[in-house]
Amino acid sequence: MDQPELGSRKVAVLRAVVEEYVRSGEPVGSETIAERSGLGVSAATIRNELAALEELGYLMHPHTSAGRIPTDTGYRKYVDTLPPGGRLRDAQRRAIAGFFAETMLDLEDVLKGTTQLLSRVTQYAGLAVPPSGSDEQILRTELIEVGNALMFLVIGQHGRVDKTIVDRPERLEPEGLAALDRKLADVFRGKNAAEAHTEALKSAAAAPAGERPLFLAAADTFANMQMGAGTHHVVVGGVANLADEAAHWRRETVRRLFEALEHESEMLVLLRDVTPDEDVNVTIGAEHPQTGEWEASLVSAPFRAGVTSLGTVGVVGPTAMDYVSVMASVRAVARRLSELATELDA
Amino acid sequence: MDQPELGSRKVAVLRAVVEEYVRSGEPVGSETIAERSGLGVSAATIRNELAALEELGYLMHPHTSAGRIPTDTGYRKYVDTLPPGGRLRDAQRRAIAGFFAETMLDLEDVLKGTTQLLSRVTQYAGLAVPPSGSDEQILRTELIEVGNALMFLVIGQHGRVDKTIVDRPERLEPEGLAALDRKLADVFRGKNAAEAHTEALKSAAAAPAGERPLFLAAADTFANMQMGAGTHHVVVGGVANLADEAAHWRRETVRRLFEALEHESEMLVLLRDVTPDEDVNVTIGAEHPQTGEWEASLVSAPFRAGVTSLGTVGVVGPTAMDYVSVMASVRAVARRLSELATELDA
DNA sequence: CCTAGCACTCTCCGGAGTAGACTGCTAACC
């Protein structure tokens, strides 16, 4: 915030413009604000404030005789001057409480449900990044004969299961298989995923040629484990909301947004870029190249078990977003998720 | 086909209208057809044919002085009168061959890749339904202590892994756990998923109260296994293509389509409804209530290992779709997938 | 510093007029 402090009336006017614009989608005129803001001043006074706010870069003018709409910087100022501790609407509170009242034990399922919950509650699209698993300890590994191939299975301390299928080495007796299974189990047990990955690569170099693919497959498995749960690294729900008329996005923008949502690593980087260590982050339009291209905003928050940060949940929607409600929802969901994860972890 | 046979020139004219309309998105006039169809007759003659085709319900007129566009019945007739054995374009052939040239051993990964392949090759959205797993045999089961809960893990004969996490029963000694693990393994080994499911429910009824949740969790796991791979029952790729301008869909239609794609069971039923035992099926617009609502078409084909049908792949796009190319692509992909699956199964 | 009033600007909307695209029909032709 290198911007100067705004007078409190300017803040009120900016707030009125943002909220009215988000509600109606139409540029907002001075008259409307004078009527509804409850400031008790005339439209002419508001006009002066509007001109000043435009000068400061918080508002813009589609054309001379239209009302004002907020710029990205305007939304930012709006968010920054929001009174802390936004309120959930009753229906939202109930939906969130209801969701977390069900007993759920598998984090993957929970996250899928969470994205749907967020999208339903906010009317935008919900996102979730599962724990990275880098420091998930290996509880055990197994090498299993599956058809004419082998499957290497890793079970993590928190119940994550990852697997890779690999061609069966030639001339492998049943006893050889059992021996290999024990060998692998001994090597990896108790290590975390990152250590196990390094170890697997080292062992691959040292192993006889016949066993090498096996160790490489193991390395892949651990690498995958570090990335996130299963093969799905970013969970998305409620994307249909993004195609809604109300968002009045250009078709092409929607298309690009969908493309990015499908390209998981891109989203992963974006979320990692913007999500803070605690509480809620808001990224508005051009503040990040990615969201800028979509003319979208991203509200995200981390969740944790105890003190260790696990993953991220969030919401994507148009820059003209109901920030108050979305921030409250994301905060509430992240908090509940943290409680749940802490409990599971205990 | 209770429609009468069409004269061969009528077929040619219908084909020209469909192909030109799919290409340009504009209603097609008699002049255009006379020039490009290579029939060697004048526009006036074409006009007579067009009027006849409209009378038969294959074409329609947005308004008096516009060209013709095909009706759903028109597309159907077009597809039915297509010469068998459509050709792939070189680029498509290469993309498909390239994809299947990589060694891939895990069917889930393959299917995810397949949807992306199909969407890239056709410019519409790709779908895949994994094998149902009802008759996948249980290779082994394991009961593992994970944090303060238990995880029940099932490994199928083809390498599918399913798991459920369940609260730890109170007062369970380590020996008790080992005993339970053996007991469960004995009960389920060698059964197929459907049998195991029934068995689990039966055992749950008979088991002491403390063990009951465990058997119910096991039943859930098997139920899940019957549904499809992992928790994802329909794999979708390339949805961004559906938001493309070219499809000139109404926003609301796109929205409904996205909603349905996210609601997996709906898609599962649809695909099950329309996919034939072999070769390629085409469902056009109003031929199925679901596709009718989207003004979309669905091209699908089953893949199999040996003789048993495993799952389905397909493509969704606008009714004004390049059926020749899409059908050829879906057919080719289903065939390659069958070869791959048969090989994995051997 | 606020307000009322007013001239000014610019979009939006409807109507009129026109160009262009196709059709459908008729009459001649092979």
Next chain:
DNA sequence: GGTTAGCAGTCTACTCCGGAGAGTGCTAGG
């Protein structure tokens, strides 16, 4: 009888006004 050229008729799409309305910016007065 099927085919063709020609032509009148129909309907959309586009453009070009002109007026209504919204909203601003400015000025002068409280």
